[in-house]
Amino acid sequence: MVVQQLISGLAMGSIYALVALGVVLLYKTSDVINFGYSEMSMVGAFVAATLIISLGLPYPLAFLGALLFGALLGLFVERFAVRPMHKAPHISVIIMTLALFMIINGTAGLIWGHEGRAFPYKLNKDPIDISGVVISWDSIVIFSVTLLFMLSLFLLFKYTLIGVAMRAAAQNKTAAVLMGISVNRVFSLTWAASTAMGIGGAILIAPIIFLEVNMMQEILIKGFAGAVLGGFTSLPGAVIGSLLLGVIESLAGGYISSDLKSTFAFSLLILVLCIKPTGILGGKAIKKV
Amino acid sequence: MKSGRTFLLIFLSLVLVLTAGCGGQDGKQPQQKKTADVPGVTEDTILVGSWVPMSGPAAAYGAAAKGMDAYFKKVNDEGGVHGRKIKFIYEDDSYQPAKTVAIVKRMVEQDKVFAFCGGLGTSQNMAVQDYLIQHDVPNIAPATGSSMIANPPKKGWFALYTNYYVEGYLKTKFIVENLKAKRIATLVQNDDAGKEGNAGAKEYLKKQNMEYVLELPFNISDLDFSSHILKIKEANADAVSIGSVPKPIALFLKQARDFGLKVPIVCNMAACSTETIKMAGAAAEGAYFFSWRPLIEDVENPKVKRHIEIxxxxxxGEEPSSFTLGGQAYAELFVEGLKRAGKDLTRDKFVQALENMKNWNDGLAHNVTYGPGQRQGQNSLMVVQVKGGKFVPVTGYIEKD
Amino acid sequence: MAKKFYLPFPVIIVLCLFFVPLVIKQSFIIYLLSVSAIYSIVGVGLILLLGYSGQISIGHAAFLGIGAYISALLTIKTGLAFWPALLLSAVGTGVVGFLIGLPALRLHGHYLAIATLGFGVIVPQILLKWEKLTHGFKGLLPPKPKLGSYVFDTDASLYYLNLVIAVILVFMAYNMLRSKTGRALIALKDNDLAAQAMGINIARYRVMAFTISAFYAGVAGSLYAHSVGFISPYDFNLWLSFNFLAMVVIGGLASIEGGIYGALFVVLVPALFGRIKDMPHIIFGVCLFLVIFLMPTGILGIRKKLSSLLVSFGGKNPEVPVKTVLRGRESGNE
Known part of the structure; x- marks a missing residue:
């Protein structure tokens, strides 16, 4: 039973982690928290489903198509909503993403309706059963993709030119511009990449939690929490925090109370933050003078 | 404070413009001859109001309003009721009771509706209860299975479909008598529907000297049911009773299949929707559901056929669904009440007409019966099972004894 | 405290609002304005917290819920009269705010945001679970407020009640900001290290801001419970919290009068579009977007421009320069 709880927790946690990664990527470079992230990802999942159903595209092509759509959506939002607000206070940008949330959610409801449905593609494999411990293939795929994303982003930041530019833009915009880095281009790229990642995540998650306009909201909130738990600025931290959140929820659900599991998870989050205010792997908070 | 005065003027004019904007609609309707000053009733129209969520987490239920609207339009095209056309207005409350209150006040005092039909949500109905009673506005077929609507009885309040309590009772009765289960596990949703259904279920179990082997709460937003399912397996249950809305039910059914839970799963009426099968797919096979009306899948049924046509x-361009079907059922009750109330329509006559309704079966609902102090219209449900991706009836209508 | 009696502009606006029921007879508008008055109390408290002390709270609806439940339970279960219940719910919610403010001392920026979001998620769930006390989903039906033998049971009377209390609280907030506490908060906002160097006890004022903000939300919660007449746990969900946040940003964080404009906006604008089928969410989103996009300093900014166009304004406003309200993104990061 404990093993199964742990596995289920890790499965849920890797879903949160997938979302947390995109959120942290965006935050690391452009310093923005995007509450519309859940809805942008959801739309991508619907686009993929529409490509499969209406155009009859095979799954991999539809997946790529949706990623491309995501990149364009990210570019569009950055160019026409975020960039013009570069002088506005942070909180205004956060509220702007809340407005995006409402607009995208409402529009998606108009186009696809509010009723849920199954995602038109699923792995036709029975779950693995190792002496009573069940692991679904979806979870294995999500877990691997999460690790893959984390690793490639980590390497990207560390060793590639664009990664260095991203880090530079994140650390000091003015200096980055002086060094000849086109900060705007870096931001555009980050938005495109982060949105595409969110959409990739949503498409992988959709077969598990179904296709529905509100599908990503709960997950985004847990993804935020996971990211903060692990340290908001650290990519490995975001993944570890999210996995931990999933496991805590699962164990609390199994041994304490099945309906108060997120209450316990969030209480623990607050407790951890009180002890270590920047999360588990978060760097020191630097006081600005 | 010179500027203060300037702003007083600006502000007051702003408020006025705003109210003019809000009140735009009542200027448009020319005051027609009214019959004996009944609000919302003129020589040739009757104004009916409703509220549904069209945005936010419960937006899917909003389709019920379209089902009502379509039926009212059809009645109008056939000449209306006693020569009066029904004007139907409805508004989005985003499932927030504080908004519902504002909407209802506006409809009662500005639009002057005759009555409400199919207003959605338990909290939402409770929030406007005192106000509607105070203003003597009938509230027909509120879209909730809460027994608080009809219990205690309120003059103008007519609950249509079977309430959660009776549903819970019938559910366990079916599990014990038809499925011959001895060790029942239940998952109780943490809200009025879940709690009330569970109370009804326990009344039956007590009569049989039985108890649940396992009783687990869950939240409507839960995505992971693995720990619930593990415990059910551990408890060695031979049947599972669960009640929720389509998405959690579909999640539960799918995960139950993944974990190899092979006992019969009995679900509730709110989840008895094509949506559940669409989501859960093959995992829904064999699951039992309850329903208070014919199913939208049952296209051979003349009543369903009629709804789809209407x-x-x-x-x-829009798809009929369980929600639009339900909406039509509310509207049918309303129209039937109007027909029976006769040409000289008043609220009292309307209430009287509904109160005298006995074993009414012309609409989608089954055996609707009201009486003095009896405000719960239907008390029966039928059991259906998913077979080959469709709901197939298992029993006819069964009633609480 | 302030030496001179200071009559701020928003108070003038609110005074205008007193005449509304004489002009408008539709009670739903009075009701909506009544809700706006309640929300503006929350808004003023949230601006003290966010705009002045620079601490974010994404779970502010939870404070409203706590206030509403304390007041409702006291009047229903113990038969206490409305007025002491109002006071107790304000104090009780203030105490909760104080307790939340303590750990918040160690948290900054997004960490505080998520911690308060967690608080906003937890409170409705506990209210729901604690069925013996709160009746869970069935909710509570708090009685209408009474003053002596007078019952506030019409929309207009409730409106006046909420308005008077809102005016008093706005007035209190203004005068507090002109006091030592207010100056300390503003200094804290501008530069906390410099403030500390000046001998201001940062921790004390941070916690104080949380306490005051929760106190305001508690008053609003009590008024909400008795005005709407029905409360259930999920009425105080994250959506409402987001609405509150949107409200103060739209209104303008630089001065507490922003809370009043924001409240009017989030209550009245959706009511205008409720009957447009399938669209209300989208339209409100677009409105929100446009306001933020075109007026980054909120409605307040427009009001300022208007007033400087008309007459130069009498009286000094203890306002924070707009620039310093939450570090602009342009200013570079650490």
Whole structure:
């Protein structure tokens, strides 16, 4: 039973982690928290489903198509909503993403309706059963993709030119511009990449939690929490925090109370933050003078 | 404070413009001859109001309003009721009771509706209860299975479909008598529907000297049911009773299949929707559901056929669903009440007419019966099972004894 | 405290609002304005917290819920009269705010945001679970407020009640900001290290801001419970919290009068579009977007421009320069 709880927790946690990664990527470079992230990802999942159903595209092509759509959506939002607000206070940008949330959610409801449905593609494999411990293939795929994303982003930041530019833009915009880095281009790229990642995540998650306009909201909130738990600025931290959140929820659900599991998870989050205010792997908070 | 005065003027004019904007609609309706000053009733119209969520987490239920609207339009095209056309207005409350209160006040005092039909949500109905009673506005077929609507009885309040309590009772009765289960596990949703259903279920179990082997709460937003399922397996249950809305039910069914839970799963009426099968797919096979009306899948049924025709006529391009079907059932009750109330329509006559309704079966609902102090219209449900991706009836209508 | 009696502009606006029921007879508008008055109390408290002390709270609806439940339970279960219940719910919610403010001392920026979001998620769930006390989903039906033998049971009377209390609280907030506490908060906002160097006890004022903000939300919660007449746990969900946040940003964070404009906006604008089928969410989103996009300093900014166009304004406003309200993104990061 404990093993199964742990596995289920890790499965849920890797879903949160997938979302947390995109959120942290965006935050690391452009310093923005995007509450519309859940809805942008959801739309991508619907686009993929529409490509499969209406155009009859095979799954991999539809997946790529949706990623491309995501990149364009990210570019569009950055160019026409975020960039013009570069002088506005942070909180205004956060509220702007809340407005995006409402607009995208409402529009998606108009186009696809509010009723849920199954995602038109699923792995036709029975779950693995190792002496009573069940692991679904979806979870294995999500877990691997999460690790893959984390690793490639980590390497990207560390060793590639664009990664260095991203880090530079994140650390000091003015200096980055002086060094000849086109900060705007870096931001555009980050938005495109982060949105595409969110959409990739949503498409992988959709077969598990179904296709529905509100599908990503709960997950985004847990993804935020996971990211903060692990340290908001650290990519490995975001993944570890999210996995931990999933496991805590699962164990609390199994041994304490099945309906108060997120209450316990969030209480623990607050407790951890009180002890270590920047999360588990978060760097020191630097006081600005 | 010179500027203060300037702003007083600006501000007051702003408020006035705003109210003019809000009140735009009542200026448009020319005051027609009214019959004996009944609000919302003129020589040739009757104004009916409703509220549904069209945005936010419960937006899917909002389709019920379209089902009502389509039926009212159809009645109008056939000449209306006693020569009066029904004007139907409805508004989005985003499932927030504080908004519902504002909407209802506006409809009662500004639009002057005759009555409400199919207002959605338990909290939402409770929030406007005192106000509607105080203003003597009838509230027909509120879209909730809460027994608080009809219990205690309120003059103008007519609950249509079977309440959660009776549903819970019938559910365990079916599990014990038809499925011959001895060790029942239940998952109780943490809200009025879940709690009330569970109370009804326990009344039956007590009569049989039985108890649940396992009783687990869950939240409507839960995505992971693995720990619930593990415990059910551990408890060695031979049947599972669960009640929720389509998405959690579909999640539960899918995960139950993944974990190899092979006992019969009995679900509730709110989840008895094509949506559940669409989501859960093969995992829904064999699951039992309850329903208070024919199912939208049952296209051979003349009543369902009629709904599909009506709905497609007035909402071309939109799909009829369980929600639109339910909406029509509310509207049917309303129209039937109007017909029986006669030409000289008043609220009292309307209430009287509904109160005298006995074993009414012309609409989608089954055996609707009201009486003095009896405000719960239907008390029966039928059991259906998913077979080959469709709901197939298992029993006819069964009633609480 | 302030030496001179200071009559701020928003108070003038609110005074205008007193005449509304004489002009408008539709009670739903009075009701909506009544809700706006309640929300503006929350808004003023949230601006003290966010705009002045620079601490974010994404779970502010939870404070409203706590206030509403304390007041409702006291009047229903113990038969206490409305007025002491109002006071107790304000104090009780203030105490909760104080307790939340303590750990918040160690948290900054997004960490505080998520911690308060967690608080906003937890409170409705506990209210729901604690069925013996709160009746869970069935909710509570708090009685209408009474003053002596007078019952506030019409929309207009409730409106006046909420308005008077809102005016008093706005007035209190203004005068507090002109006091030592207010100056300390503003200094804290501008530069906390410099403030500390000046001998201001940062921790004390941070916690104080949380306490005051929760106190305001508690008053609002009590008024909400008795005005709407029905409360259930999920009425105080994250959506409402987001609405509150949107409200103060739209209104303008630089001065507490922003809370009043924001409240009017989030209550009245959706009511205008409720009957447009399938669209209300989208339209409100677009409105929100446009306001933020075109007026980054909120409605307040427009009001300022208007007033400087008309007459130069009498009286000094203890306002924070707009620039310093939450570090602009342009200013570079650490």
């Amino acid at each position: 709905f497609k006529k007035y909402y071309p």
